[in-house]
Amino acid sequence: MLSKFQNHIDTNLPFLKGKKLLLATSGGIDSMVLVNLCCQSKLDFAVAHCNFQLRGEESNEDENFVKSQAEKLQIPIFIQRFDTKAFAEQNKLSIQVVARNLRYEWFYTLLANHNFDYILTAHHLDDSLETFLINFTRGSGIEGLTGIPEQNDKIVRPLLAFSRNDIEAFAKENLITWREDSSNASDKYLRNKLRHDVIPILKELNPSLLSSFENTITHLKQTQSLAQDAANNLYQKVVSEEENHTVIDIPNLLKYRNYKAYLFEWLQPFGFADWSSVYDLIKAQSGKQVLSNTHILLKNRDSLLLFPKQNTTSDEMFWIQKGQTEVKIPLKLSFCNVSDISLQSTNVIFVDEDLLQFPLTLRRWQEGDIFQPFGMTGKKKLSKYFKDEKFSLPEKANIWLLCSDDKIVWIVGKRQDERFKITANTTKILKINYTN
Template identity: 90%
Template sequence: MLSKFQNHIDINLPFLKGKKLLLATSGGIDSMVLVNLCHQSKLDFAVAHCNFQLRGEESDKDETFVKSQIEKLQVPIFIQRFDTKAFAEQNKLSIQVVARNLRYEWFYTLLANNNFDYILTAHHLDDSLETFLINFTRGSGLEGLTGIPEQNDKIVRPLLVFSRNEIEAFAKEDNIIWREDSSNASDKYWRNKLRHDVIPILKELNPSLLSSFENTIGHLKQIQSLAQDATKDLYQKVVNEEENHTLIDLTKLLKHRNHKAYLFEWLQPFGFADWTSVYDLINAQSGKQVLSETHILLKNRDSLLLFPKLHVRGEEVFWIQKEQSEVKVPLKLDFCNVSDISHQSSNVIFVDEDKLQFPLTIRRWQEGDVFQPFGMTGKKKLSKYFKDEKFSLLEKANIWLLCSDDKIVWIVGKRQDERFKITASTTKILKINYTD
């Protein structure tokens, strides 16, 4: 196995040689074998061990064991304890999710603070098969059916070409000692049920299961590469990326039979999970939307608009003093006194300065806001104005209001308020210019 490991590094992972590596080490057989292989291969590495304090004395003994074994090798070691259970309860997350998040957050902190180049984990071929089956059972796109990636950003998994049997045989041959995690014997977790109950039956039916699985993964990765090429090509023709949003042209997209597959590939990175609702947006009325944790997907006429939730609302208020001639945040406005009205446009208004109460404010619109549209005698709710003008959710979200006290002076770039217009009695004309 040592020779196979070294050949694998030389041929497939040569970038690891001469780099500073951080090995995630639990004390179990997989990670202790990885430590041994890296040590015999004379790679430059340190070890990181997490004590999640979930198994009481057993967790502490794992920590003591790893520390003693790594010190014998005269290799640097980092140890971190986490109150995992308390963190999970506080954030209402599962223990498994919290442990994973805490672990990798700490690893990346070590990476940054100690100039490590890569994080190595001891995932192997059987782990990849289990991940495949979990994703297959839950329902997954092509990406979820290609197993565990050998490299993901700074995380590298050099044991993915080895089976659990190979790892166990090597550990016995080299007299490597390790700690058994009692939780691995429990059927409480889905992965363990697959490991103990399902995979043994599959291996009984097909003794070459892992070899067949490797071949299948190879084929799926090739198909995935073809799909990615096609997806990127159509993306250039159908999708426009604007400053604050991304627009998907449905008229162009629906010319393609596999339009749902394209949508899945484009939108999956943004955390969408309810794909039935996403696909239903194609034929939905304008204004319908689907949310992920971070983004909004909105149907707007013949398009889908994708934008971060960050752009939906903002409670900031920006103040403008009387002596200011310009503001640059949150948008660019220029103020100057003029003697007459000229060069009017949607981005320029002229107001009676004496009617203004300084400081002026710039803010987002709120439900219940009203104004008196320029040229009209009555007031109108902004929500009604937006509806009449057929504003999309994104357009409404990006609207800024210029206000004097509690009155709206201007829906910036859209409509001026009648109450501040120039009249025959105006003595000070203030020109306000908005630059996109």
């Protein structure tokens, strides 16, 4: 296995050579074999051990074991203890999710603080098969059926080419000691149920299961690459990027029979999970939307609009003092006194300065806001104005109001308020210019 491992590094992971590596080490057989292989291959590495304090004294014994092995082999070691259970309860998350998040957050901190180049984990081929089956049973796109990636950003898994049997045989031949995690014997978790009950039956039906699985993964990754190429090509024809949002042209999208697959490829990175609702937006009424944790997908006439949630609300307010000549945040405005008015536009207004109450404020619009549109005698709700002007949700979300006391002076870049216009009685004309 050593020669195969070294050849694997030389052929497929040559960028690891000469780099400073951090090896995630639990003390189990997989990570201790990886430690041994890295030592014999003369790679430059340190080990990092997480004590999640979930198994009482057993967890502490794992920590002491890894520490003693690192000292014996003269390998630098980092140890971190986590109150995992308390963190999970506080944040209402599962123990598994919390442990994973804490582990990798700490690894990346070590990466930054100690100038490591990559994090190595000891995932192997059987782990990848288990992940494939977990995703398969839960329902997954092709990405979830390609197993565990060999490299994901700074995380590298150099044992994915080896089976659990390979690792066990190498450990016995080289008299490697390790710790058994008692939780691995429990069928409480789906992964363990698959490992203990399902995979042995599959291997009995097909003794070459792992070899067949490797071939399947290779084919699936090639298919995934083709799908991504197709999605990228169509993206250029159907999708446009605006300043604050993305527009998907529905009529153009529907020209393609597999439009749902394209939507999945484009939108999956934004955290959407309710795909039936996403697909239903295609034929939904304008105004319907689907939310992910970070984004909003909105049906707007013949388009789907994608934009971040944080663009939709803001409690921020900015003050503008009398005599101030410019504003740079949250948008660029300039103020100057003029003797007469020139051509007015959506980006330039002229107001009677004596009618203003300073300081002026810049704020987001709110439900219930009312103004008197320039040139009109009656007042109008902003929500009605937006509807009449057919503003999309992203456009409304990015609206700023220039206000005097509780009155709207200007829907910036859109419409001035009648109440502050220049008249025959005006003595001070203030020109306000918006630069977008």
